[in-house]
Amino acid sequence: MIASRHSLRRTVALALPLSLALPLAACGSSGSGGSTSSNPAATADGTSSGSTAKPSGEITVYNAQHETLGKEWIDGFTKATGVKVNVRNGSDTEMANQIVAEGKASPADVFLTENSPSMTIVENKGLFAKVDANTLADVPQQYRPSTGMWTGIAARSTVFAYDKNKLKAGQLPASIMDLAKPEWKGRWGASPSGADFQAIVSAMLQLKGKDATLTWLKAMKTNAKPFKGNSTVMKAVNSGQIDGGVIYHYYYFGDQAKTGENSKNVSLDYFGKKDPGAFVSVSGGGVLKSSKNPTAAQAFLNYVVSKQGQEVLQNGSSYEYPVGSQVPANSKLKPLAQLDAPDVDPAKLNSPEVVTLMQDAGLL
Ligand SMILES: [Fe+2]
The missing domain is CATH 3.40.190.10 (Periplasmic binding protein-like II)
Known part of the structure; x- marks a missing residue:
């Protein structure tokens, strides 16, 4: 390989x-x-x-x-x-x-x-x-x-995979945009170099525009811990290293279907409400x-x-x-129909611009 x-x-x-x-x-x-x-x-x-x-x-x-x-x-x-x-x-x-x-x-x-x-x-x-x-x-x-x-x-659905021992329903971010708030500093993670996460950012760019996306990415640089791969993010949640992570749903279900050893402390929150964090890729x-x-x-x-x-x-x-x-x-x-995903045109997701914005934010 x-x-x-x-x-x-x-x-x-x-x-x-x-x-x-x-x-x-x-x-x-x-x-x-x-x-x-x-x-x-x-x-x-x-x-x-x-x-x-x-x-x-x-x-x-x-x-x-x-x-x-x-x-x-x-x-x-x-x-x-x-x-x-x-x-x-x-x-x-x-x-x-x-x-x-x-x-x-x-x-x-x-x-x-x-x-x-x-x-x-x-x-x-x-x-x-x-x-x-x-x-x-x-x-x-x-x-x-x-x-x-x-x-x-x-x-595939974007989810917030969180430590169910630490966070209760009222303590979860209502929107993916909330992860930019100071209260989330050091508490969440993602895999910024991966195409999965970059697709989520491309949806945010389409839904919220360039300025709001760059502001969020700069806050992410401050608040989030970077990992390589969604599985690694989920493991970090499971081990208590971080309170939550932005990943796709199937990493959780795949692990649960095996031994569940990397997700036993994890629950998924679907942002819904047409939030950028409810993006279906x-x-x-x-x-x-x-x-x-x-x-x-x-x-x-x-x-x-x-x-x-x-x-x-x-x-x-x-x-x-x-x-x-x-x-x-x-x-x-x-069910897919219950995810209340935002309306995103898959043909207009702009990955080169996402890479530029993530570089500007110091994430790549
Ligand atoms: Fe994947």
Whole structure:
């Protein structure tokens, strides 16, 4: 993992301005970052895409989603279609920058992310092909950009993970903006270098504007303890190092489903009320315009949002929310419709500006 990801990062750093080439760690990637492949197991009837052409051959997926989730989708697709899938794993930002650096020569046929700002980076360079209409039809409009150049494939909720032994309901921040208040100095944490947290800031930027976001980030620099990775933030809450942390919901549910040892003292608070802290981040999937096998690439994306692909989210170990084919979330999760998330256009989340503001605030 280390060697290949560092070499990828070096490639990107040579090709792009520093502001775009910062090493923003994938919050959840923990296994190998190298290329692997999933061998065809069977040739079946294809996907439910309604495409006239049957997918065949092989494709390469640049996967910035959690590796285990990406693998579940890839293995399911290969089993259903016989299409061989090569996968390269990395973080949102480094993989987006890699695709931009490679341009039309990119070996990627499909790009999957954890958060949508990196989809926007690739879309803004004109590198995506339009997503097949039958795929878009599987995903409600609120979980995909109006341009149709990529689609949402999963969703995750921002939460305040807090130490339930220390804080009672009335002591929780009513808004994520409250974490800028002096009373929260030294008491909360986050993973500022991660694409997950930066997506939350990009939502704040869209909802509250540049000045309010920069003011909040400067207060965060004073008040918050930085950690690397959302799991580390949750562990710090669990061990009493901090009272609370801003993370995504699935880190808690994933730990609870295992031993719960990193979350036994933790509860989640959902900010709700359309607060920036109630931001629901859309993971994206898109097909590259330069794909040499667009039929199979489009079929893969169709599989991910199909009932079968979305049931991976409902029944698997990711604990992320399904967004397509009317598949309900895992019953352990607070239903998506009850989160009272703010209205954010995923196509307009501005990650380069977020990086600049976070640098200005001394967080990066
Ligand atoms: Fe994550």
